[in-house]
Amino acid sequence: MDTRRVVMGGMVSLCLLWPASVMRADDSNQGEATVTAEVSAGDNAWMMVSSALVLFMTAPGLAMFYSGLVRRKNVLGVIMQCLFLMGIMSIVWSLWGYSLAFGGDGNVRPWIGNGEHLFLHSIQLNKGIGPIYTGLSIPELTFMLFQGMFFIITPALICGAFAERMKFSTMVVFSVLWGTLVYCPLCHWVWDGGFLAYGSKNAIQGGALDFAGGTVVHISSGVSALICAIVMGRRLGYGTEDMRPHNLTYTTLGAAMLWVGWFGFNAGSAGAANFLATNAMVVTHLSASSGAVAWAFMEWVLRGKPSVLGTASGAVAGLVCITPASGYVQPMPALVMGLLAGIVCYFACSSLKSTFRYDDSLDAFGVHGVGGTLGALLTGVFATTAVNPLAADGLFYNQDTGGQLLAGQATAAGITIAFAAVASFILLKILDATMGLRVSQQGELQGLDLSEHGEEGYILN
Amino acid sequence: MDTRRVVMGGMVSLCLLWPASVMRADDSNQGEATVTAEVSAGDNAWMMVSSALVLFMTAPGLAMFYSGLVRRKNVLGVIMQCLFLMGIMSIVWSLWGYSLAFGGDGNVRPWIGNGEHLFLHSIQLNKGIGPIYTGLSIPELTFMLFQGMFFIITPALICGAFAERMKFSTMVVFSVLWGTLVYCPLCHWVWDGGFLAYGSKNAIQGGALDFAGGTVVHISSGVSALICAIVMGRRLGYGTEDMRPHNLTYTTLGAAMLWVGWFGFNAGSAGAANFLATNAMVVTHLSASSGAVAWAFMEWVLRGKPSVLGTASGAVAGLVCITPASGYVQPMPALVMGLLAGIVCYFACSSLKSTFRYDDSLDAFGVHGVGGTLGALLTGVFATTAVNPLAADGLFYNQDTGGQLLAGQATAAGITIAFAAVASFILLKILDATMGLRVSQQGELQGLDLSEHGEEGYILN
Amino acid sequence: MDTRRVVMGGMVSLCLLWPASVMRADDSNQGEATVTAEVSAGDNAWMMVSSALVLFMTAPGLAMFYSGLVRRKNVLGVIMQCLFLMGIMSIVWSLWGYSLAFGGDGNVRPWIGNGEHLFLHSIQLNKGIGPIYTGLSIPELTFMLFQGMFFIITPALICGAFAERMKFSTMVVFSVLWGTLVYCPLCHWVWDGGFLAYGSKNAIQGGALDFAGGTVVHISSGVSALICAIVMGRRLGYGTEDMRPHNLTYTTLGAAMLWVGWFGFNAGSAGAANFLATNAMVVTHLSASSGAVAWAFMEWVLRGKPSVLGTASGAVAGLVCITPASGYVQPMPALVMGLLAGIVCYFACSSLKSTFRYDDSLDAFGVHGVGGTLGALLTGVFATTAVNPLAADGLFYNQDTGGQLLAGQATAAGITIAFAAVASFILLKILDATMGLRVSQQGELQGLDLSEHGEEGYILN
Amino acid sequence: MKKVEAVIRHFKLEDVKNALTEQGIHGMTITEVRGFGRQKGHKETYRGTEYTVDFVPKVKMEIVCADSQLSLTVDTILKAAQTGQIGDGKIFVTDLKDVIRIRTGEIGEDAL
Amino acid sequence: MKKVEAVIRHFKLEDVKNALTEQGIHGMTITEVRGFGRQKGHKETYRGTEYTVDFVPKVKMEIVCADSQLSLTVDTILKAAQTGQIGDGKIFVTDLKDVIRIRTGEIGEDAL
Amino acid sequence: MKKVEAVIRHFKLEDVKNALTEQGIHGMTITEVRGFGRQKGHKETYRGTEYTVDFVPKVKMEIVCADSQLSLTVDTILKAAQTGQIGDGKIFVTDLKDVIRIRTGEIGEDAL
Numbered sequence A, B, C: 001m002d003t004r005r006v007v008m009g010g011m012v013s014l015c016l017l018w019p020a021s022v023m024r025a026d027d028s029n030q031g032e033a034t035v036t037a038e039v040s041a042g043d044n045a046w047m048m049v050s051s052a053l054v055l056f057m058t059a060p061g062l063a064m065f066y067s068g069l070v071r072r073k074n075v076l077g078v079i080m081q082c083l084f085l086m087g088i089m090s091i092v093w094s095l096w097g098y099s100l101a102f103g104g105d106g107n108v109r110p111w112i113g114n115g116e117h118l119f120l121h122s123i124q125l126n127k128g129i130g131p132i133y134t135g136l137s138i139p140e141l142t143f144m145l146f147q148g149m150f151f152i153i154t155p156a157l158i159c160g161a162f163a164e165r166m167k168f169s170t171m172v173v174f175s176v177l178w179g180t181l182v183y184c185p186l187c188h189w190v191w192d193g194g195f196l197a198y199g200s201k202n203a204i205q206g207g208a209l210d211f212a213g214g215t216v217v218h219i220s221s222g223v224s225a226l227i228c229a230i231v232m233g234r235r236l237g238y239g240t241e242d243m244r245p246h247n248l249t250y251t252t253l254g255a256a257m258l259w260v261g262w263f264g265f266n267a268g269s270a271g272a273a274n275f276l277a278t279n280a281m282v283v284t285h286l287s288a289s290s291g292a293v294a295w296a297f298m299e300w301v302l303r304g305k306p307s308v309l310g311t312a313s314g315a316v317a318g319l320v321c322i323t324p325a326s327g328y329v330q331p332m333p334a335l336v337m338g339l340l341a342g343i344v345c346y347f348a349c350s351s352l353k354s355t356f357r358y359d360d361s362l363d364a365f366g367v368h369g370v371g372g373t374l375g376a377l378l379t380g381v382f383a384t385t386a387v388n389p390l391a392a393d394g395l396f397y398n399q400d401t402g403g404q405l406l407a408g409q410a411t412a413a414g415i416t417i418a419f420a421a422v423a424s425f426i427l428l429k430i431l432d433a434t435m436g437l438r439v440s441q442q443g444e445l446q447g448l449d450l451s452e453h454g455e456e457g458y459i460l461n
Numbered sequence D, E, F: 001m002k003k004v005e006a007v008i009r010h011f012k013l014e015d016v017k018n019a020l021t022e023q024g025i026h027g028m029t030i031t032e033v034r035g036f037g038r039q040k041g042h043k044e045t046y047r048g049t050e051y052t053v054d055f056v057p058k059v060k061m062e063i064v065c066a067d068s069q070l071s072l073t074v075d076t077i078l079k080a081a082q083t084g085q086i087g088d089g090k091i092f093v094t095d096l097k098d099v100i101r102i103r104t105g106e107i108g109e110d111a112l
C-alpha cells in the first residue's frame, strides 16, 4: 500500500509540475507573446471581487439554497456536491477547461478552443488580456479566474435535479465530463467568438447576445438537469412520502446570498467597473426584486398565502432571467423581465412538473432552464443600444433589428437546448451502464449523508 | 380566473413599460441633460461593492440577526419580511422613491423631492452624477442603487418591533407607505440639501451632520419601531411564556454579517474609495469593537457572565452609534463612542423596556433608536475638520463651533423623532382601522410561519 | 455600585480620550511627518474589500467552521470567542498593537516596534503610507485596518485547540497577552523588516518569504494551539464519549466562507489591486481546490468514502499552505502545494493526534501548524522571480538560490515554532497559576454556553 | 402507584406545571410528541407541491404519583389544560409496579 | 383499555398511519426515539476519529384503544410495518386504568 | 414481562448502555425528555430579560424484559447511572401484557 501511495503521489506531482517546468523554460519565448497592457487597479479590484462573489454563490449561496430543500438526511450530500465541485472543476478549468473554452480565436475555430492555454501555460504572466477581450484592462489570469467560477456553479446547478439519489462518484465523473464536453464548447461558441456569438464571423442567424450566461450557464444547466431527472427516475417515495424542505431558513438565506453574489456574476461580466457594470447591477437587482414579488403575489392570489420559498424562488428566477440581458437592458424593462420570470417559473415549477411527473427535486429545470430560456428571448425584446452600443435594439424598440435579434436569440437558445439535452443524455446513459447512476435503495432510504459520506448533518441532542 | 390573470398581468406590464417607452422616446431630449463626467473605475468598484454589502446586511445579515431572536414558529416570518422588503422596496425606490428623495435641489425644495427621476427616467444613461453630488465620479445609477439599499434596510429594521404578531399584508403596506411618506422626505431633508442638511441654505440651526444615516436610518426606524410596539401591543403570553431566542447562533452570525456589511454602509457613504472612506471604515470597526466589549463587560460586572447575545448587541449598538459620525471622527473618539453606545443601549434594552413594559420584541428601538440618537449627538461632540474639512469641529475640540454643531444635531434628532413618531402613529392607526395590524390570536399561537405563509422553518426529524 | 460605575466609566473614557486630545494638539507637528502620497481609488477599494473579507473570515467564517465541530452545548462558546476577539483584539491593535508590530524601522529595530503609532496617533491623517511600504498608494489607515484583521483571526485560530473547556476570562487575557507578546514581535520580525524579513539588513539566513502569513499567522497559531492542547489536557470523556461535530452544515458552510474570505487575506496582501494580487488570488483558489480534492481522495482510497468534513478540511489545508507562497508561485505549483497540504494534513489530523493522544479539539495544529510549516518550506521550493521580482527562485527552478531560500524559510519556520511554543507555554503556566485555565468539571459537563454565558444555542421545540 | 400521562398543547405547559406544583406535585418528565386525532392538521405548499401535515405538535407529560394523589393530579391537569377546543389532548392512567430513585435506591412512594 | 406502543421504522410511519385510519383507528401519538437491538448501527469517521453509532432512529407510536380493538390494532400495525429485515421494531401492549379527554372530561372509551 | 423506564442523565447513557449489554440485555429504546423535580433548573438572561428554565434535559430509556430479568436490569441501571447528586433520575416499572416482534410476528419473550 505504502509504495503504491508514494508512486501515485509521485505521478500526480509529475503531471502537474511538468507543465510548470516546461512553462518556466518557455518563459523567454512566451515573453514575446505576452500581452502587456496596463492593469487598471479599479477594474482589477472589481473583477477580483466579482470572482469572489461568484464563488460565494456556489458556496455558501447555492449550497444553502439547495441543501435546505432536501430532507435532513441528505443535507450534507448536497453541500458536498457544491464544495467538491469547487475543488474538482477548478482543477479541470486550470488544466484544460480554460483552453478549450477560450483558446484560439472563435472566428477561426468556431467549434471548440485549442490547446494554447493548457495548464494556463501561456497566460500566467500576462499583465493584459488576449485579442478577443482587448478592451479590458485586467490581467488575463483575473479573467480566467472569473470565468472559472462559472465553470463551478454551472454543474452545481444541475445537482438540483438529481439530489437525494445520485451516486457521488458518478456525479463527479459526470460533472467533469459535462464541463469538458458541454460547457467548454458552449462557452467557446457564445463567448469566444464561436458560431453563436453575436457579431462573430461564423454566427448563425447573427448570433445571440448573452451578457452573463443565459445560454451558457442557465439553459445548459437547466436542460441538462431535466434530462438527469428523467433518466435517473424519481426518488423513492416520491409523491407519497414527506419530502418537505428540511430547512427553509437555509434556503432563503441562501437565496439572499445568491442575490448578493449575482452582482458579481452579472456586473462582473462587464469585465470592468464601468457604466456597463453599474447598469448590469441595477437591472439585476430590479429583476430579482420584481421576480420575488411576482412569485409571491401569484401564490397570494392563487393559494391565499405568499410563501417565503416562493419569494426566494422568484428572486432567483428574476436573477436567472436578467442574466443574459443585464448588459443590454434598462431598469424598467428589467422590472418587467423579473415579473415575467416570477410568473412563468412559478407555473413551470408548480404545474409543469406535476403534469409530467418528472422529479426535478429542487427545480433546477423549472427555474434555470425555463427562466434562462425566457431571459434569452426577452433579451431579444428589450435590448437597447442606448445601454450598450455593441448590441442591437430589440423588438420593443425596433421591429427590424429586433426581429433579427430575436431570431438569433431563439436560434441560440434552441441549439443550446438541443445540444445540452443530447449530450447529457448520452453521458448519462454511458455512466449508467458503467458506474451506475443511483445509490442503492438502502442507501437512498438511509440518506446520502450516511451512505455516501459516513457523516451526519446535525447532531442536536 | 384565467382571463383575470391575463388582464392583470397585462396591466401591470403596461404600467412598467409605459415609462420605458416614454423614456426611450425622450432619449434625444434627455441627451442634453445627461451628466457625462468620467467614471472612476476604483470609485465605482467600491460603490458597487458597498451596495452589495448593504444588501448583504438586510439578508442574510439582518434576517439572521432578527430571525434567531424569535421563537422557532416565527423564524420564516421574520426572514420573509426581510426578503420581501428587498423586493418591494426596490421596486418602489425605482418607480418613485428615488425621485422623492433625491429629485430636485433641496436648497430650492427643502421639503420633498420632485418627479424628475420617476422611473429612473432621467438618470439611467448618466455616466456621471447630478449637481448635488458633483464631486463624485460614479454613474448616478450606482448612487441610486447604493441609496436604494438603505431604503430596504430601514423598514426592515422596524420589523424587530412587531415581530411575531404583525399581519404580513399590513406589514407590506405599512413599509411601502412608511418608505414613501417618512423615509423619502427625511432623506431629502438630510441628504439632498433639505432643511436638515448641514450647510444647506434652508437649514434649521445650521443643519446636522449625518454621514451614513444616524437620523435618516436609525433614529427614524428606531422611533417608528417604538410606536409600532406600543400601538400593536404586546405578544400573547409576553412576560409569562418562554420567549427565549430560538437560535442564537443565527443571531450572532447575523451580527457578524452586519458588522462586515456595515463597512459598505458607512465607508460607502463617502461615495468614493478615498481617504474619507478609509476613515469611515476604521472608525466603524473600532466603534463596533468597543461596543461589543462594553456591553459584554456591563453584563459581566452586573450579572456575572458576559453573554454572546450581549456582545453581538453591543457590536450593533456601536455600529449604529458611529454611523452618523463615521465621516467626521477619528479612531480614538470612535472607541469612546462605541463604549458609550454599548453601555447606554445595554440599559435601554434591559431597564427601559422592562420599566415601561412595551414589547419591542427584538429591541429595534433600544438599539437603533437610542443608539442612533446617541450617535447623532456625539457627532456634535467629536466631529473634526481634520478628518473632513466640510464638517465643523465638535464640542470636544472647540466650544464655539461645537456648541453650534451640537445644537444642530440635537434639533435634527428631535425633528426626526417627532416626525417619525407622529407619521408612524397615524399610519398605524389608519391601517389598524382598515386592514388590521395583528394576526388572529390563533395565528399568533400557531406561529406566523404556518398561519401567514403555510410553511415550516425546520423539519429536523 | 452606582458611583463605582460612574467612576469606572469616567476613567475608561479619559484613558481613550487623552490620546485623542493630545493627538489633536499635535496635529500641527504631525503635519510635517504626514505622508501625502496620492491615494489610488482602485487599490484602496481593493484593500478595503480585503479588510472586510478577512473580518468575514473570523466571523461568520471561522465561527461557523469551528462552532459546527463542537457539541451542541458549546456552540455559543466558540462563536463567542470569535466575536469577542473581533472586539478586544481590534481595540488592542489600535491602542498599542499596530505600533509594536509596525512602529519603527525593522532594519534599525529588528526585535520589536516602537511607540510611534500608539493610539494610531501618527497615522490617522496620512493619505499615504510610511517608509517600509512606500510602494503602496493607500492611506496608512487602510493598511492598519487590513493588518488589524489578521490580529483578530490569528488568536481566534488558536481557539480550536482548547474548545469546549477553557475559561472565557482566561481566554480573553491569554489572547490579549499572546497578541501583544507573540504576534506583534513576529509580525515585526517578518513584515516590518525585522530579523526574519526577506532582504532585511539583519535577516538571519537571508530571511524568509512570507507573503500573507505562513509563519506570522499559521505556524504561530498552530504551534501555540498544540501547546494549549497539551497544557490544558483533554476534554472530559475524550475517547469514550460521543464528541461528533454537532453541525457539519455549519462547518462546511464556514469552510466555504473561509475560502471566499481568504481571497482578501492572500490577494489583499499585495497591498494593491495589481497583477500580484491576481496571481495570489489564482494560486489561492487552485491550492484550496486541490487540497479539498486531495483530502477527499485520501479518505476515499483509505476508508472507502470521501467525507464532506474531509473536503472542507482539505480546502482549508490548501489555503493555509499557499498563504506564505501566494505572491511568489505560479498556478501549477499551487495545485501541487494544495495536493501535498491535503495529504500531509490528513495524516497530521488522523494519525498524529491519535498517536500522541493530545486533544487538539478542532485540529488547529493539524491544519494550521502543519499546513503552515509545509507552506513555508514549499515556498522555498516553488517561489519564482517570474511572478515576483522581489523574491528569489526556489529549489525547483534553481539549486543555488533555491537552497539558500529554503534554508531561510526553514530557519524562520523553526524560530517561529520555538518562539511560539515557548512563549505560549510560559503564558499558559502563568495563567494556570493565577486565573486557572479550565472551567469547572460541572461547567464542562453542562456545556460552556450555559456555564460561561448563561445562554443556549438552539431552542428548537 | 400510578403513572399519569397527559398529552397537552404546548402553550399550556407552563400553566399545567404551575398548577401541579401549586398542588404539591413536584416531579414530572415531559417529551415532545406529535399527535393525531380529531384535530385536523394543516396543508403546506412548497412550489406547488402540497403536503398534508396530519400530526400536530403536542407535549406529553408523565407524572408518577401515589394512588392517593391520582385524582388530584388528574383534576389539576384537566383544569389547567382545558381550552374547550378540539385538540386539548388526553390523559392516560396506568398502574405502576414500582418506582426507584436512582440516586439513593429508595423504592416506592419514598422515591417520588 | 389498552395502550399499544409500536416502535417502527421512519419510512413506514405514513403507511402505518394510513392503515390504521382505514381500520377506523383515529387517534395516536408519536415520538422520535432511538433504538438499540439486533439491528446494527453504523460507523462514522470525522478526521480520522471513528465513532460507532449504536442507536438507530425509530418512531414510537402510542395508540390507546378499547380492549375489543386491540387485536385489530396490533394486526394492522404488524402488516403495515413489516419489511422482514432486522430492525422492523416491536409492539408493546399495556393495560390502561383510565383515559380522560381533557376537552370534555369524558372518561373511558368515550374519551377516545 | 416488564417494562422498565429509566430517566437518567445524558452523560450516563453510554455507561448504562454498556453495563446493560454486558449483562446480556440487548434491547432498548431511548427518548430525549426534559425533567422536573428536586434538581433545580437555571436562569438565562437575554438582554436583561430573565428566564427560569425549570426543565432539565434527561434521557429516558425503555427496556422491556422478562420478569426474571427485572431485578438484574434495575440493578444494572441503578449502579451505572448513579452519581449521588440530586437529579440522577428515577426508574419506573410497569407490567406488560404482551410483546410482539414486528419482523416475525413472534410473541412474548421470544420477541425480545
Ligand SMILES: Nc1ncnc2c1ncn2[C@@H]1O[C@H](COP(=O)(O)OP(=O)(O)O)[C@@H](O)[C@H]1O
Residues within 6 Å of the ligand: D007, D034, D035, D036, D037, D038, D039, D040, D056, D058, D085, D086, D087, D088, D089, D090, E026, E027, E028, E029, E030, E062, E063, E064, E065, E101, E102, E103, E112
Ligand atoms: N387513541 C389515541 N391514542 C393515543 N393518543 C391519542 C389518541 N387519541 C388522541 N390522542 C392524542 O390526543 C391528542 C388530541 O386528540 P384529538 O382527538 O385531536 O382532540 P380531543 O382530545 O380534544 O378530542 C392527539 O393529538 C393525540 O396526541
Ligand SMILES: Nc1ncnc2c1ncn2[C@@H]1O[C@H](COP(=O)(O)OP(=O)(O)O)[C@@H](O)[C@H]1O
Residues within 6 Å of the ligand: E007, E034, E035, E036, E037, E038, E039, E040, E056, E058, E085, E086, E087, E088, E089, E090, F026, F027, F028, F029, F030, F062, F063, F064, F065, F101, F102, F103, F112
Ligand atoms: N428489549 C427491548 N426493549 C425496548 N425496546 C426494544 C427492545 N428490543 C428492541 N427494542 C426496540 O426495537 C427496535 C428493533 O429491534 P431490533 O432488535 O433491532 O430488530 P427486530 O425487532 O427486527 O429484531 C430497536 O431499535 C429498539 O428500539
Ligand SMILES: Nc1ncnc2c1ncn2[C@@H]1O[C@H](COP(=O)(O)OP(=O)(O)O)[C@@H](O)[C@H]1O
Residues within 6 Å of the ligand: D026, D027, D028, D029, D030, D062, D063, D064, D065, D101, D102, D103, D112, F007, F034, F035, F036, F037, F038, F039, F040, F056, F058, F085, F086, F087, F088, F089, F090
Ligand atoms: N413524579 C415524577 N414523575 C415523573 N418523572 C419524575 C418524577 N419525579 C422526578 N422525575 C424525573 O426524574 C428526574 C430526576 O428527579 P429529581 O427529583 O430532580 O432528582 P432525584 O431523582 O435525584 O431526586 C426529573 O428530572 C424527572 O425527569
